Amino acid sequence: MKSATRLRLVLGDQLNASHSWFREKHQGTLYVIAELHQEASYTKHHAQKISAFFAAMSQFADALEQAGHRVLHLTLDETAQYQDLPALLAALFQRHNVDHFEYQLADEYRLRHQLENFTQGLTIKVTPYETEHFYLKDAELAHYFQQGKKHRLEHFYRKMRLRFNVMMEGDEPLGGQWNFDQQNRQKIKPKDFVAVPEPLLFSHDVTLIWERIQRHNINTIGEMNTALLWPVNRKQSLLLLDYFCRFCLVRFGQFQDAMTAKLDALGESKQWALYHSRLSFALNTKMISPQCVVDTAIAQYVSSEGEISLAQIEGFVRQIIGWREFVRGVYWSNMPEYGQLNVLNADNLLPDWFWNAKTNMNCLHYAIKQSLQYAYAHHIQRLMVTGNFCLITAIDPKQVDDWYLGIYIDAIEWVEMPNTRGMSQFADGGIVGSKAYAASGNYINKMSDYCSDCKYSVSKTIGDNACPLNALYWNFMAKHQQLFSNNPRNKMVFANWQKKPIDDQQAILKRAEYLLNNLHNI
Numbered sequence: 001m002k003s004a005t006r007l008r009l010v011l012g013d014q015l016n017a018s019h020s021w022f023r024e025k026h027q028g029t030l031y032v033i034a035e036l037h038q039e040a041s042y043t044k045h046h047a048q049k050i051s052a053f054f055a056a057m058s059q060f061a062d063a064l065e066q067a068g069h070r071v072l073h074l075t076l077d078e079t080a081q082y083q084d085l086p087a088l089l090a091a092l093f094q095r096h097n098v099d100h101f102e103y104q105l106a107d108e109y110r111l112r113h114q115l116e117n118f119t120q121g122l123t124i125k126v127t128p129y130e131t132e133h134f135y136l137k138d139a140e141l142a143h144y145f146q147q148g149k150k151h152r153l154e155h156f157y158r159k160m161r162l163r164f165n166v167m168m169e170g171d172e173p174l175g176g177q178w179n180f181d182q183q184n185r186q187k188i189k190p191k192d193f194v195a196v197p198e199p200l201l202f203s204h205d206v207t208l209i210w211e212r213i214q215r216h217n218i219n220t221i222g223e224m225n226t227a228l229l230w231p232v233n234r235k236q237s238l239l240l241l242d243y244f245c246r247f248c249l250v251r252f253g254q255f256q257d258a259m260t261a262k263l264d265a266l267g268e269s270k271q272w273a274l275y276h277s278r279l280s281f282a283l284n285t286k287m288i289s290p291q292c293v294v295d296t297a298i299a300q301y302v303s304s305e306g307e308i309s310l311a312q313i314e315g316f317v318r319q320i321i322g323w324r325e326f327v328r329g330v331y332w333s334n335m336p337e338y339g340q341l342n343v344l345n346a347d348n349l350l351p352d353w354f355w356n357a358k359t360n361m362n363c364l365h366y367a368i369k370q371s372l373q374y375a376y377a378h379h380i381q382r383l384m385v386t387g388n389f390c391l392i393t394a395i396d397p398k399q400v401d402d403w404y405l406g407i408y409i410d411a412i413e414w415v416e417m418p419n420t421r422g423m424s425q426f427a428d429g430g431i432v433g434s435k436a437y438a439a440s441g442n443y444i445n446k447m448s449d450y451c452s453d454c455k456y457s458v459s460k461t462i463g464d465n466a467c468p469l470n471a472l473y474w475n476f477m478a479k480h481q482q483l484f485s486n487n488p489r490n491k492m493v494f495a496n497w498q499k500k501p502i503d504d505q506q507a508i509l510k511r512a513e514y515l516l517n518n519l520h521n522i
């Protein structure tokens with residue numbers, strides 16, 4: 001009789017080589033890493049995103065094997081006959097005489113629920129584990145987050161800095177301040193272009209993976225590049241981190257919110273990346289840990305002896321130990337209800353040009369074109385360009401979620417949904433953020449050079465060539481005045497609206513109505 005096996009499941013976003021599982025080797029333990037139809041098709045993913053996940057899983061399987069572990073890496077060809085993950089696991093349990101099933105807690109509700117349901121019916125021993133990736137353990141989240149409560153990032157972030165002793169001097173933040181936003185967030189100007197570093201790109205051949213994806217009729221969006229530019233193993237993830245620390249950190253905060261469409265006109269291809277780390281895929285697949293990223297960046301800040309300012313490192317650390325851990329807490333304390341929230345009752349359809357970038361609005365054209373080309377847009381493009389447009393045109397948050405979940409290389413629901421449905425669409429009524437991130441063309445003009453070459457005029461609100469975002473913004477604010485007027489940050493906005501003559505208000509609302517009826521053709 002075959003000896004009994006312990007089967008350990010490694011999901012595509014659990015590629016954490018430092019997990020305690022891997023400290024010892026047992027021939028009786030079989031690690032299973034499987035490409036699954038259900039994962040490649042639960043939403044319509046970007047072609048590069050599925051390829052990157054499959055490539056990284058394959059590399060991880062190879063690395064485990066080389067380290068002496070017993071590994072079963074299954075491709076779509078081998079798993080296609082199974083309806084879903086539970087069906088595959090049940091078959092493997094039989095085939096390998098499994099008496100003990102171990103898995104790491106899935107970060108997505110959908111998968112965690114599926115595994116919980118599946119394991120409830122099992123008679124063999126089952127042990128779930130922490131993923132050992134985040135600063136906060138799964139079991140600790142409930143101490144920090146409560147369902148429905150309007151938590152605030154700033155409060156959480158300070159607690160995290162204190163608890164993990166990150167850039168602290170005793171109980172005080174390094175430099176005496178928690179936040180240096182005032183010194184950051186500048187527009188990027190032509191004189192700054194020459195210093196922008198070329199992004200570090202990889203070139204991993206995923207031809208076979210791409211053929212497999214097509215062979216199995218997986219629907220994808222976006223442009224495919226079979227020389228994949230994203231990191232697919234720990235070594236490349238560390239190289240990308242090192243590159244970021246050496247060349248980008250120095251201006252990370254300064255140009256964190258900047259957007260440009262003019263840099264690539266110089267014959268280069270760097271405006272999509274600017275000073276961003278592009279580490280989100282490596283982080284979210286757990287090829288590197290947030291602690292490794294934060295510690296490495298701080299070490300670079302210290303060794304730079306003043307070249308990297310405190311404002312830059314603080315701005316970066318805030319994203320990782322602040323926002324990233326924060327949205328995870330919000331997600332887990334509010335799921336599954338969070339996925340249904342729609343407090344603004346938004347129900348319009350996402351325009352078709354979100355899938356081909358064919359719009360006359362330059363800002364949206366560039367943000368979407370870049371997303372289709374690289375499966376990447378930086379935070380402000382996601383929040384203040386595409387996100388803002390969907391917010392002020394009342395697009396159904398389910399459609400918005402689906403688009404974001406599909407298109408970005410780093411999109412996994414635990415981080416995508418609070419950012420999209422919460423921060424950008426305010427569909428959660430303010431659980432993630434204290435205000436709706438609604439903006440007119442004025443903001444885009446302040447932070448980018450998109451407007452100067454746009455068919456529309458950013459300084460106009462009415463008339464055929466007026467920037468659509470202007471009338472749509474006022475319409476949105478006027479419509480939700482009751483909900484937003486209590487927020488002191490909106491006091492000026494509503495005062496300005498009230499100051500407008502009634503005729504002007506009506507002309508603006510009429511232009512907005514026209515635009516809302518013609519969203520697919522603007």
Ligand SMILES: Cc1cc2nc3c(=O)[nH]c(=O)nc-3n(C[C@H](O)[C@H](O)[C@H](O)COP(=O)(O)OP(=O)(O)OC[C@H]3O[C@@H](n4cnc5c(N)ncnc54)[C@H](O)[C@@H]3O)c2cc1C
Pocket residue numbers: 275276277278279280281283284319320323324325327377378379380382383387404405408410411412415416417419420423424
């Ligand atoms: C509508 C919307 C949807 C988003 N969807 C995702 C998503 O699916 N997956 C995802 O990882 N991030 C998402 N973000 C957050 C953020 O935009 C991306 O993490 C970031 O753009 C990734 O690029 P980067 O690695 O170059 O980040 P950098 O600008 O270099 O920032 C460094 C790291 O900080 C973390 N980070 C920064 N901002 C956030 C944030 N708001 N929430 C969580 N982590 C953050 C990321 O891990 C990122 O890699 C979304 C933001 C918005 C507004």
Ligand code: SF4
Pocket residue numbers: 360361362363364440441442444445450451452454455456457458467468469
């Ligand atoms: S004018 Fe309006 S639509 Fe055009 S790029 Fe500027 S903000 Fe966008």
